[in-house]
Amino acid sequence: MGKALLGLAGAAVALSVGAGSAVAQDKLKVGFVYVGPISDHGYSYQHDQGRLAVEKELGGKVTTTYVENVPEGADAERVIDQLAASGHKLIYTTSFGFMNPTLKVAQRYPDVKFEHATGYKRSANVATYSARFYEGRTVVGLISGKMTKSNVIGYIASYPIPEVVSGINAFTLALREVNPKAEVRVVWVNSWYDPPKEAEAAKALADQGADVIVQHTDSPAPVQLAQERGLWAVGQSSDMTRFGPKAHLTAIVDDWSPYYLDRTKEVLDGTWKAKDTWGGFKDKLLYLAPYNPAIPKDVVDLAEKARTDIMAGTRHSFTGPIKDQSGKEMIAAGKTATDEQILKMDWFVEGVVGKLPK
Known part of the structure; x- marks a missing residue:
């Protein structure tokens, strides 16, 4: 099941929960970082629907965590770093202003896969994605x-x-x-x-x-x-x-559900590569x-x-x-x-x- 991290102060504590579980350690830990609340009924809500789709289809192989209401800037870098440090091997950062913080954290964790929404900067372990x-x-x-x-x-x-x-x-x-x-x-x-x-x-x-x-x-x-x-x-x-x-x-x-499912599956089967995805109506x-x-x-x-x-x-x-x-x-x-x-x-x-x- 997914975990919500409530507030920056509580994030580090919440991330440590379940660390002793062999089952949890065997699963791919996937993190999501949202600029707004999942109750916004808009952008962050839709990203979280994608997270829930991943849990529903791949729940036996993955466990997900999300952090909402993350300001763009230094706070974002801290949250992303906490996710990477706590064993999340795939992290989706979902707002334009998370671009540079994502790149900085990715340099420190080359074995973690990062996906940044709406940005344009990539690296060996940072992919970008957006919709037209x-x-x-x-x-x-x-x-x-x-x-x-x-x-x-x-x-x-x-x-x-x-x-x-x-x-x-x-x-x-x-x-x-x-x-x-x-x-x-x-x-x-x-x-x-x-x-x-x-x-x-x-x-x-x-x-x-x-x-x-x-x-x-x-x-x-x-x-x-x-x-x-x-x-x-x-x-x-x-x-x-x-x-x-x-x-x-x-x-x-x-x-975002089809994209999150496809990219998470690629991490699971070892075929994930950093790339840019920009899809529209045709790509659903x-x-x-x-x-x-x-x-x-x-x-x-x-x-x-x-x-x-x-x-x-x-x-x-x-x-x-x-x-x-x-x-x-x-x-x-x-x-x-x-x-x-x-x-x-x-x-x-x-x-x-x-x-x-x-």
Whole structure:
């Protein structure tokens, strides 16, 4: 069974539990490090669903541990080190800000396999993995462009990193494809999970006339605010319908279970190698939550065509011509952004209101 490590102070104590068990020692110990609580109903919750899938299928061969609410920075390095020092031979670190701490700990424990989510730095014992979240942003951008009446979309963003910026851009490009008059107003909360801040951001955007609230943060607070105000909302990471049944259009749902099962099995059978995995709809690393019944059939058909075209490779979120806010052409007509361009995206497309923090 998995163990939760509650708080940094208690982590070292909790990790020592079961050290004398021969059965526990025979099993592969797998650790998971989360930036938020598993009760966030968003990003960390979905990663923990993947952990639970590993326990369910491989419980006879593995034992899992998780640490939640780990700040990005020095605290992360301490937690990751504690997991490695206590015999965990496979450790998943699941937030962008865990990248450098993971690399540092990995240098000290060359016999431990590390997997870092959403990062780009690898080594002999550090692999990276992420989902092409921007593919989902394209589909919900099309839906939002059709559902808005005010032509103002509110977008609650966490941090100005390429993953978030590319999502905003993919969303805006699709939005304006079907509704050239629509604009996207972004509020940065500088947190992945902060329900009060997210709620305040949603209120501010609603007060500015937004009738659709989109988020790249992890709590259901924006969906709840949209339900209260009679607005539309798009959930993040998990199906948030229950927090606003009338408001919730759909959500971009992360599904880490297949990846966690495959990579854990590779450690067990000795075939694991450090590599980068970046998958989308086709790879089943993400999918869309059920569409709100209030969405007209022609809009659902539009969304589904985009989703299936992305899977087939006949549609890409970043096919030119694409201009930035100043009107400068960033991607030429007929060209498609490379993975490297997407992973380094630090500019906004036309239609986004406000400047990107530097």
